[in-house]
Amino acid sequence: MQTGKRNFRDTIFLNKRPDLLNPKKISNKLFTRTFGKNIFYFNSIDSTQDAAKKLEQNGAPEGAVVIAEEQTKARGRGDRSWFSPKGGLWFSLLLRPSLEPKEIPLLSLVFSLAIAEAIEKECKVICKVKWPNDVLLENPRLKNSFKKVCGILIEMSAESDKVHWVIVGCGVNVNNLLPKELIPKVVTLKEVLGKKVNRNVLLQALLKAMESFYIKFVQEGFSVFYNSYNQKSILQDKNILIEDYKNKTEGKFLKLDSDGSLILLTARKELKKFFSGDVSLHS
Missing domain, CATH: 2.30.30.100 (SH3 type barrels.)
Structure with missing residues (x-):
């Protein structure tokens, strides 16, 4: 008899299935209003951020997502290069929010909290957030040892009193390899869990959580997330x-x-x- 509950090991772990993103599978079981309803997939691309900007210019709707197996010229905050080979989750989300320009930077806090909680729930791990845009993952074999697993980049077009669009870039280290110089500060989910993660299932969970937090933020502001963010901050008393x-x-x-x-x-x-x-x- 089926109970309707998802089996953790059958969904989040890949087992012997190929490690490929599948937009159709992601959309079919993605119960969101707009996030991920339009997915644009690339095997290899310069930058999902740049692709999302082009889609915005062509009238793509809010919630459109650009995903890629790898990026060749990805960037993080401050135009730093972002290492994004095959095996990770590299995606950009297009928003057309009814927010004031001064509120947009808060999205990096809101989305980092959403991603941290989604990864915790889906992968049964412990995450922290680091102001202003990072998600950290604990290695259970080394208690209180946290390394970066995700970074967020927020870009927007706005006037003094109006936001035209926002593009949220997310990079999550999942099954990808890391260069030696990043290993002291960066970690992958595969390294912590000991198995490959189903990136399609994980992306569904992230988009669902991000949309839920986004709607709440637009309706109620940052105050509803204030305590949760502080409780999950790695910086507390540091x-x-x-x-x-x-x-x-x-x-x-x-x-x-x-x-x-x-x-x-x-x-x-x-x-x-x-x-x-x-x-x-x-x-």
Whole structure:
């Protein structure tokens, strides 16, 4: 007798099936309103972000997703190159939100929380978020050892009071190999779980969670996520180093403010507020 419950091992793990993304399979079992209803698949592409921008210019609807097996010229924040070979989840999501331009940076916090919770639920692992756009994964064999498993890039076109479009780029290390120079700070789901992950099932879970969080954010704002984000933040009570426009500031992470900014308590007992920057844990 079937209970209707999904079997964890039969869905999230690949077993002997080929590790290929299948847009039809993703869409068929994707119970969302708009996210992933239009999927544009590429075996290899320069950048899913650039492809999504072209689709936007051609009138693609909100929720359209560009996915690729590999990217050859992918980029992260600050135009840094993003290593994205076959085996990972590299996708860009097109949004046309009824939000003010000042609210858009909060999407990186909202989506990183959504992705962290979805990976936890689907893969039975522990994730943390790191301001402003990273998801970290714990290696259960090394307690409290967290490495980056996902990064998010937010790009938009807007006027002073109106947002035309937003493209959310997501890179998740799933079954892909990592270059030696990234191994100290980056991890894959395969490495932690010990088996290949079904990327089609995982992408379904991510898009479902992202849409749910997005709708709630548009309707109710960031306040509904504020406590959850702080609880899942790797920075809680940590000494950190933040690099912002070539300036480096050390201090203790005090809190995430309601507007999504980071509040730092410096060694001189000064409070400093940051809306962007690169953060690293500092001993």
